[in-house]
Amino acid sequence: MAAAAESDPLLPPARRASMLMDYLGVLRATHPPERAAAIDMGAFRRGLREPLGALLPPAGEPADRFDALRLFDEHGVLRDAVEDLCREHLVPHPALERHWTWGRVRAEQEERRLYETLRRLSPEEYRRARTLLCEHPAGGLRELRRAWDGLWMRFDFFETVSDWPWSRLEGWWYPCPMCRWPMRVVAHGSTVDVRCEAHAARGVHYRCAPGGRGSGPVPLVGTGRAAVAVQGVPATTEHLALTRPVWRYGTLPTLLELALRDALVGLPHTRVGMWPGTVRPDEYDLHIEVTVPGRRRRVWRVDAKAWESTTALAGMLEQRDVLPYALTIVLPDHQADDRHFLTARLRGRRMTVTTVGRLVAAVRAACGAVPR
Template structure:
């Protein structure tokens, strides 16, 4: 079994456990509104069924969920969990319907990342969107040049020593709470060392894979092959030696987690660093081409890039907004909530090329919005270059 498959199975198990814990909290809550409590249980059941997959989801209904919370989780765990898994005997509610201590432990140990929950719980998507808007609101008050500088720094340097960041940010440092100490993040601690992703430069996740082997991978770029393993050696000095397990697993330099290193928070990484790296990659790919003018964040960041082709080319303009959401369903919901744009030039929503296989789903959801187009970052650049060569 490959590392990617193992991580997928682990994710399904963790997702199921998270849903069970959330359901147990809802089931034990007798003080809130009954309608809201029922809605929370239905949400949890939907998440749990998704973790089982289409073939086995039918066996998990509300009665099975409530029974499993009281008598043992075995019937609620996906088939990917091993037979005899001790978690199968864990009870989250006692016979009186009160929470067991195991709920907090499992919640801490198996809670999946926020962006994964975002695919299934509407409140999580709304919360994430609110956090994204709050982040942008903090920096939109800056003058245009400072705004562009902050956006580029968050994209180019999501982790560094505090002194380095202080020097790069200059007078802007300390005005925003974008960074957190890496030493407070045990999830990226690989035997006292942290390794930034070669694709986005943010700390990669490190977790045990069994028999003294640890898996190190980027949550966003795992499917692109950014994954490693290392074996912990007792008494060794220096950073662990990572062995690449995927095609994009280039050599990376680690840094000590006990050092004075800071990294942007996960929310900033998801909504500013990841799309920002796409934005600047598009800018760099199209800058310097005769006849093209590339402008970042025009009109107070109503969108990310405006690309204008002038004479001797036939006049043409593209407006681009980069999005790095994991769930295209949630992204479609957010885009459809936007008012219809009356501009003659449609807004091109650019998503990571690694998500191209799911692009038809997003395009189908947005089929009724002629003011919105959807493509990947690489396909967009290729399209503009073809147009410049007169090929389209």
Template sequence: MERNTPRWRRDLALTACCAAAVAEADRTGDPGRRAARLVDCLGVLRSTHGAGAAAALDMGVLRRGLRQGLAPLLPSGSEDDDLLGGMRLLSKDGLLCDAVEDLGREHLVPQQALMEYWPWARLRAEQEEQQLYAEIRRLPPDDYAKVRELLASDPAAEQGVLWEKWGGLWGRFGFFEPVSSWPWCNAAGWCFPCPVCAWPMRAQSAAGGVFIVSCDAHLLEGVQYTCRPVRGSGPPVLEGGGRSAEQVEGFPAAGDYLAVSRTVWRYLTLPGRMEFAIRDALTGIAGLSVLMYPEGDRYDLRITAAEPLVAKEWRVDAKAWRSFGALADALLERPALGGRVRLTIVVPHRQRSDLPLLQSRLAGRRDFEVMTDKNLVAEVLRWCRRGES
């Protein structure tokens, strides 16, 4: 990436904000080192702004921005300023929000530039995503499709259950981790899978022994609960606080219970559940075929409306990125797919209000179109009814 461009400054500022949030939330380390890390982050953040704006950035502005929204911390000139500006990296209680890890993956300057400020570097999300796919793309097509569906349908379960479902494929990939090593999803010794994506929800301790349990990806859809520990050995009882807070069954945060890593969940499980939901919604419609992972998985689905319907084809690639700005950057770096059919980038319907940003960023690429998963299904069904009329 070329240095000193608006994108370069934005990514460097976001990296500084994420590093500052981690330092601010760390109450266990040496206070002097923690303060030094915050000063270091503030210096990097100031370097991304012009002289006038940099002078206004102090430690108080940094700390407030991490809790109230990143807008005063980010340099101007980015098309996705409004979306990123509203993100909070710390809760009011100083706890890290899930956005820190996702933004750290999705917005990253090159290693050489990053190393000027910190002795570590992280891979950008598109590289991590491609590495995950590379591990399984060497499989025969049937095994590849099976792995993709298992990661989407069963992202958390007891090891014996996973072993039985995966069969001879179990143990070949390091996708799963023991939930006992994840204190962030432990509510009085229990984990609770999200009713939408089936991955363990975050459990944060609140006043009075109450836990707030919610799914980072589906909080906007109302997946949030409260619970209190119960006497005895049973799981806490969740009380739903949102419209999608269906009753879920917990499992012990110990023993042989495993879940896919956050990276796998974000870049394989979440888009995978969209892919299979689209397939299931369009299965059984006369004259319509849905093929998963065609052409060596150059994209996720090929949907074809054939005769006697009016011929039409959709090539679909599902994405579940948190930052549409970073997603747009990654897509624009891709070579053109080629052929007469555009690639349809499908994003979760819950992110529909942010869709204009992605559409405007990709406006110059005629080989892309962008819509939500629900809108794609509706468009295909409308086309089929048109062909039958």
């Protein structure tokens, strides 16, 4: 909340100061008195722009992974992932709505609503929906209707792109070349950056081309290694995109699963089943089996997760019933450092935790493929 107040250019300075006083009071109350006295307003405001550890009370339980978290990026702009963190940790909604329009639904509720919708589908429809989450997460109304076809009326997870000011650049929006969802437009000083929140780290970022603009979309110049040419799309009420939670908890993990499948197909002695749907469709999404003659059969049942906070993810997974089989939770490669923490939290629940790259290496080793 304090970071949002700090970064909101429209907030009158007096209002900002009084809000920060409130938040400082809340923060101090979490510290032992002798430490609380040492956090003055200057230390508080500086602390917001550094790794959060210095502001947090001494950890009573295993680290919450917040210590290293930064709320602002290198340009002093509030980081995109802060929004997901608030959802995943259920920061109270009315507090969020004072600043943002997005704090409406907690991640878990929306993820559950998505999976309940998916669970009601036949195995065939389920596979189709998972593919559509990746291939048609945003676009023109007519095009989306045609693609989603029979599932369109049952899948009310779309919002109008023109309602999302963060995705608009002079009346246009730009789909990410990897996930096809609207990229974020960030202005700092006289430059405007356009990037996918999930894929910027993999090189999906652009800069707005300077100079003479015609009437069409503002041209973008790629600044990252994966910044292939993208075309602007009009941000009209006729263009829709999946809600943010469905993109994050539906589209992104499905992309991880597809990447895994693509890395494994064609390996010797290896069978990869996508969305087997044999038990309940949402319990695991990828079934990998390696049968080398003369050796023990190896099986992985995989569920990919793309949560921003592994602490919140652990909390959600702990609430699940213990499964009748071993489950492999797969995280994006950039969360490799979190896998030990998550494994420890899930001990006794028949879940192991790995990353896309590590699982591919493990399967290649099991089937005898040469290491890459």
